[in-house]
Amino acid sequence: xxxxxxxxxxxxxxxxFPEGPIAMEDGSVLVTEIAGGRLTRVLPDxxxxxxxxxxxxxxxxxLGPDGFCYVCNNGGFSWRTDDGFSRPTGAAxxxxxxxxxxxxxxxxxxxxxxxxxxxVPLHGPNDIVFDAAGGFxxxxxxxxxxxxxxxxxxxxxxxxxxxIRRAAHPVLTPNGVGLSPxxxxxxxxxxxxxxxxxxxxAGPGALLQEPWPSPNGGRLVHGLPGYQRFDSLAVExxxxxxxxxxxxxxxxxxxxxxxxxxxxxxxxxxxxxICFGGGDRRTAFITLSGYGQLFAAEWPRPGLxxxx
Numbered sequence: 345x346x347x348x349x350x351x352x353x354x355x356x357x358x359x360x361f362p363e364g365p366i367a368m369e370d371g372s373v374l375v376t377e378i379a380g381g382r383l384t385r386v387l388p389d390x391x392x393x394x395x396x397x398x399x400x401x402x403x404x405x406x407l408g409p410d411g412f413c414y415v416c417n418n419g420g421f422s423w424r425t426d427d428g429f430s431r432p433t434g435a436a437x438x439x440x441x442x443x444x445x446x447x448x449x450x451x452x453x454x455x456x457x458x459x460x461x462x463x464v465p466l467h468g469p470n471d472i473v474f475d476a477a478g479g480f481x482x483x484x485x486x487x488x489x490x491x492x493x494x495x496x497x498x499x500x501x502x503x504x505x506x507x508i509r510r511a512a513h514p515v516l517t518p519n520g521v522g523l524s525p526x527x528x529x530x531x532x533x534x535x536x537x538x539x540x541x542x543x544x545x546a547g548p549g550a551l552l553q554e555p556w557p558s559p560n561g562g563r564l565v566h567g568l569p570g571y572q573r574f575d576s577l578a579v580e581x582x583x584x585x586x587x588x589x590x591x592x593x594x595x596x597x598x599x600x601x602x603x604x605x606x607x608x609x610x611x612x613x614x615x616x617x618i619c620f621g622g623g624d625r626r627t628a629f630i631t632l633s634g635y636g637q638l639f640a641a642e643w644p645r646p647g648l649x650x651x652x
Contacts, residue, residue, distance in 0.1 A: 346606045350594070350630070352641035356386040359636040361423075361430055363576070364405035364415070364471075365629045367621025373629050374449075375638060376402035376415060379423060379430060383415065383447055386638050396452040398445055401436070404471035404521075404576060404617070406650065408503045409478045413447040414457075416469035416482055429634045431614060435487050442466040442484065444501065457505035464510075467494045471521045471576050471617075474651045477548045478503055481511070481530060483518040493517075498532055500549035509549045515541075515560045520577030520587060520617075524600065525648055531585050532562060533574035539567040540574065540587060540598060565602045576617035581625070581646045588615050588630070595630065610639070620647020 355373070360380030365373050371388040378401045385393040401418040408414050420436030443466060444458040459466055470485040479502050486496035497513035498521070512532070520533040523545075530543045530551060541562030544552040553561025565585070568574075573590035580586060580597075584605065589596045593613035597606040614634035620643065621627050628643040 345604045348606055348608045350608050350610055350628075350639065350641040352628075352639060354632075354637050355629070355640040356390045356392060356638040357636060358392070359384065359638065361432075361633045362631040362636060362638055363403050363617050363633060365617055365619040365631055365638065366405055366407060366413070367619050367627070367629055373619075373621065373638060374405060374413060375631060376405050378403060378418070378421065378432070378633075381420075383413065395449060396447045396454050398447070398454055400443070401468075402445070403469065404482070406472045406474055406480065408446070408474060408480070409651075410503065411449070412503075413449055414472055414474075414480060414503070415445045415447060416472050417443045417445050418468035418470060418485060419443070419487070429612075429614075430636070431634060435489055439487070442469045442487075444469055444472075444482065446503075446505070455505070458501055458508050461499060461508045461510050466499075467496065470496075470519050473521050473523055474503075475523060475545075475548065476527050476651055479507075479548050481521050481523070483515070483521045483532060485517055485519055485535070488517075498530075498543075498551070511549055511551045512543065512553065512561050515562075519575050522577050522579045522585065523651075524579065525581065525583055529600070531565070531577060531579070533577055533587055535573045535575065535590070537567065538572045538574050538589075540565040540577075540585060542600075565600070566598050566604055568596065568604075575615070578618045578620060579648045580620075581648050584645070586618055586628075586647075588617050590614060590616070595628070608641070612637075619650075625649065
């Protein structure tokens with residue numbers, strides 16, 4: 345495993361715990377601000393423009409085939425800030441559940457598409473990826489309270505707001521989600537276990553699952569030693585899986601076969617998400633959430649173009 349330093353610099357500062365980066369064709373980057381409850385556009389010169397006020401805790405985001413932005417809203421966190429560094433500590437005092445929201449980027453209009461599945465509330469939607477059929481997979485992290493954790497799940501939903509199904513459950517703090525280049529494999533990270541899982545995709549909303557002793561039906565791709573935590577992920581054009589890694593702070597790169605190939609060290613421990621942009625998709629936009637920064641780094645290989 346190679347240890348590398350991220351080469352690049354801070355594109356934007358002053359964000360309220362940024363997440364969910366989306367590289368746009370015009371050179372801007374959309375990010376959610378979990379603590380700020382909004383969707384924000386970072387312009388190429390680093391200026392910030394508020395796109396929409398979302399409330400709660402907007403987390404992962406993706407562009408849909410209709411050009412709208414779809415946002416996983418975790419319902420909000422409580423926070424601790426020390427010397428300008430912020431981190432989530434649990435559910436917000438006014439937490440009432442999570443949701444999937446749709447944002448019209450031209451007007452800022454916000455619609456709530458889903459708050460439950462078959463009568464079960466969404467606890468903390470976290471990350472999202474669209475497939476070739478125009479639907480989307482998303483993780484529900486669950487929710488952490490002082491004395492209990494609500495377990496999470498992996499869901500599949502339609503962009504029209506009319507169909508949602510639970511595809512894998514229970515999953516312990518599922519966070520990042522992504523698809524292999526051929527769309528045949530779904531990858532899911534677990535935060536508290538620092539494990540990366542894979543599932544063969546049988547069709548829209550359907551996953552093939554491993555029997556017991558797999559705790560969630562997934563196949564273990566890799567699990568890191570020591571105290572580290574996984575956050576969101578992105579996939580390279582080659583099929584490698586790039587996982588934002590908390591505590592140590594950086595991006596862990598794994599092959600589909602489970603080899604830990606590289607670790608790209610970040611300037612802070614709360615390295616939460618990554619997306620690829622630029623003309624050759626070799627610019628990695630990385631959210632450094634604790635200090636509220638968006639980092640732009642050179643990447644050694646092109647990222648996978650996301651479906652939209």
